[in-house]
Amino acid sequence: MTSARPWLLSAPALVIFAVMLLTPLVMTAVLSFNSFDFYGGIKPTFGFQNYADVLSDSYFYEIFLRTFLIALATTVIAALIGTPQAYFLLRMHPFWRSLMILVVLGPLLISVVVRTLGWAILLGNNGVINDALRSIGLIERPLKMMYTSGGIVLALVHVMVPFMILAVWAALQRQDPATEKAAESLGARPATVFRRIVLPQAMPGILSGSLIVFSLSASAFATPAILGGRRVKVVSTTVYDEFLNTLNWPLGAAIAVILLVSVLAIMVAWNKLVEKRFAGVFE
Amino acid sequence: MAILELRDLTKRFGETVAVDRFTLSVEKGEFVSLLGPSGCGKTTTLQMIAGFETPSGGAIHLNGRDLAKIPARSRGLGIVFQTYALFPHMTVEENVGFGLEMRKVPAAERKKRIAATLDLVHLSHLSGRYPRQMSGGQRQRVALARALVIEPELLLLDEPLSNLDAKLREEMQLELRRIQQEAGVTTLLVTHDQSEAMALSDRIAVMQGGRLVQEATPFDAYDRPTNGFVSSFLGKSNAIDAHVESVGADGTVLRCGDLRLNGPAHGEAAGPVLISLRPERIEFCGEGDGVVAGRVTERIFLGDQWLFKVDTSLGEILVMRRNSGRREPDVGETVHLAWQAEHLRILAVETAA
Numbered sequence A: 001m002t003s004a005r006p007w008l009l010s011a012p013a014l015v016i017f018a019v020m021l022l023t024p025l026v027m028t029a030v031l032s033f034n035s036f037d038f039y040g041g042i043k044p045t046f047g048f049q050n051y052a053d054v055l056s057d058s059y060f061y062e063i064f065l066r067t068f069l070i071a072l073a074t075t076v077i078a079a080l081i082g083t084p085q086a087y088f089l090l091r092m093h094p095f096w097r098s099l100m101i102l103v104v105l106g107p108l109l110i111s112v113v114v115r116t117l118g119w120a121i122l123l124g125n126n127g128v129i130n131d132a133l134r135s136i137g138l139i140e141r142p143l144k145m146m147y148t149s150g151g152i153v154l155a156l157v158h159v160m161v162p163f164m165i166l167a168v169w170a171a172l173q174r175q176d177p178a179t180e181k182a183a184e185s186l187g188a189r190p191a192t193v194f195r196r197i198v199l200p201q202a203m204p205g206i207l208s209g210s211l212i213v214f215s216l217s218a219s220a221f222a223t224p225a226i227l228g229g230r231r232v233k234v235v236s237t238t239v240y241d242e243f244l245n246t247l248n249w250p251l252g253a254a255i256a257v258i259l260l261v262s263v264l265a266i267m268v269a270w271n272k273l274v275e276k277r278f279a280g281v282f283e
Numbered sequence B: 001m002a003i004l005e006l007r008d009l010t011k012r013f014g015e016t017v018a019v020d021r022f023t024l025s026v027e028k029g030e031f032v033s034l035l036g037p038s039g040c041g042k043t044t045t046l047q048m049i050a051g052f053e054t055p056s057g058g059a060i061h062l063n064g065r066d067l068a069k070i071p072a073r074s075r076g077l078g079i080v081f082q083t084y085a086l087f088p089h090m091t092v093e094e095n096v097g098f099g100l101e102m103r104k105v106p107a108a109e110r111k112k113r114i115a116a117t118l119d120l121v122h123l124s125h126l127s128g129r130y131p132r133q134m135s136g137g138q139r140q141r142v143a144l145a146r147a148l149v150i151e152p153e154l155l156l157l158d159e160p161l162s163n164l165d166a167k168l169r170e171e172m173q174l175e176l177r178r179i180q181q182e183a184g185v186t187t188l189l190v191t192h193d194q195s196e197a198m199a200l201s202d203r204i205a206v207m208q209g210g211r212l213v214q215e216a217t218p219f220d221a222y223d224r225p226t227n228g229f230v231s232s233f234l235g236k237s238n239a240i241d242a243h244v245e246s247v248g249a250d251g252t253v254l255r256c257g258d259l260r261l262n263g264p265a266h267g268e269a270a271g272p273v274l275i276s277l278r279p280e281r282i283e284f285c286g287e288g289d290g291v292v293a294g295r296v297t298e299r300i301f302l303g304d305q306w307l308f309k310v311d312t313s314l315g316e317i318l319v320m321r322r323n324s325g326r327r328e329p330d331v332g333e334t335v336h337l338a339w340q341a342e343h344l345r346i347l348a349v350e351t352a353a
């Protein structure tokens, strides 16, 4: 009797999980095996035609490659910005620290769409940045920033850095601050202390933060949709187009499944690597 | 010659004075303990010597050099932190070698010195382990080895044994003393544990409220405390308020309520004083020989000792007797207490600062 209780207690959550997440996922997977005819619509057949179409078309390869490169660049830049920032946060006076944490997390309270539209205003050919540069005479023709991968990375980094900071900060809080003093007393300069003592202890945080940032960036939709539009397509905007413009739902579903599986594979491989590297060192 | 000299060292944190005109010198090869209750400024003193806190006043000299302008990383001190502060991502060998690496010691010599130091702390067989895979006592030894391998002029230890359980702590005390003597390193230990300070040190500096109150060998500090604080902090002690009645060449007569007590010769001519009497110096005796009579209110068996609380006209008196297998007085029994006049310590009454 008692063994049923845990299941009963978690039943509401399980039901929501099944209805809201599992069902659409399974239906998407099923859909990806159906076929599509421009005149007849979706046919409930079963086949790997959609996967074959995607995997044999260099157009899709390019989109997948671009997506992962954007996600990778975002992850690396977010780590480069977020790690020192988390360290500064840790070293701050408690009063300033709580204020700065609010500043760091504040953007999360604003919708990604609103923030990205803000970037569009800044980055456009007649945007704030180009106008300013032109008016002080640094450039003649506007720098192209909208509808570029670089612009997308820039805006994604802005969205993702708080996640990286939180992950690194959690790791840094677990370290004994006396280890830095110990290194110093043994003759290490501040830069050496950071590189040899702080950074390795922050590494589990950087790696788990990278995992979050990479997967969120690879599947981000709003930012690439607004800043990349039709010209710089990523996987998620391609799926959107297949569903809503071409109306080829099965193909869109196949692309979505491939994205899901490849992000999962990258995450699992990454996790394995991390575990192997840090076995025995940290908990 | 003194290796370390602290002169009027002072540290203020805003309004609080953590260390107040602290003066101390430590000789080469000596083992000195800073002993005092929690919050008396021991750690702050150590941190100033190490270079992690800037003194508000006074001077620190190491081997004749003024340390004021020298950053922590150039002071060349070996420090063992209360939490050990081992680098969790490095093996024992890498931890110990870190200081040598910073000093750019060539790899071959580094290896030799790491091996020798690990040998000294009996950890050679664990050189490849990570700190997480070791027990508290082993981590303690790694921390010690890491501090000693750089052959520091001075070893600083901040409550190094307080994270160990009682049995291990006793073992490590002996180990620490052995290692310190084998390495011949001048050592300054900070502790709030009086038995640790007495067991380990050549000299004890007792601190109270940021100030030095007594500096003596463990035996002298215990046997000749300079004030009531030291006598109650080092071991157990009976404190009795009294008045000096007369001072003679061979002793002092004290009045304590209706009772007249004989004490050793003392400078104080008259007025209120504090008498300190160690519980183990008091004996039970026959009715005629007793200084004071009382009733046993509590009796605690400590294995090798008995501890009695006796209600007397002098107040509650602690008596400690060695367990010699004989029958000892029971709770409720009337006993007579005696001691030799020379065992009384007459201390000045502390004026509330």
Ligand SMILES: Nc1ncnc2c1ncn2[C@@H]1O[C@H](COP(=O)(O)OP(=O)(O)O)[C@@H](O)[C@H]1O
Binding pocket: B013, B016, B017, B018, B036, B037, B038, B039, B040, B041, B042, B043, B044, B045
């Ligand atoms: N960074 C600090 N800021 C303010 N007060 C401090 C600081 N460090 C220590 N103190 C104060 O100084 C006094 C001495 O502290 P400490 O040296 O740590 O004592 P101990 O090591 O003897 O327990 C305490 O009253 C403590 O509250």
Ligand SMILES: [Mg+2]
Binding pocket: B042, B043, B044, B159
């Ligand atoms: Mg302390």
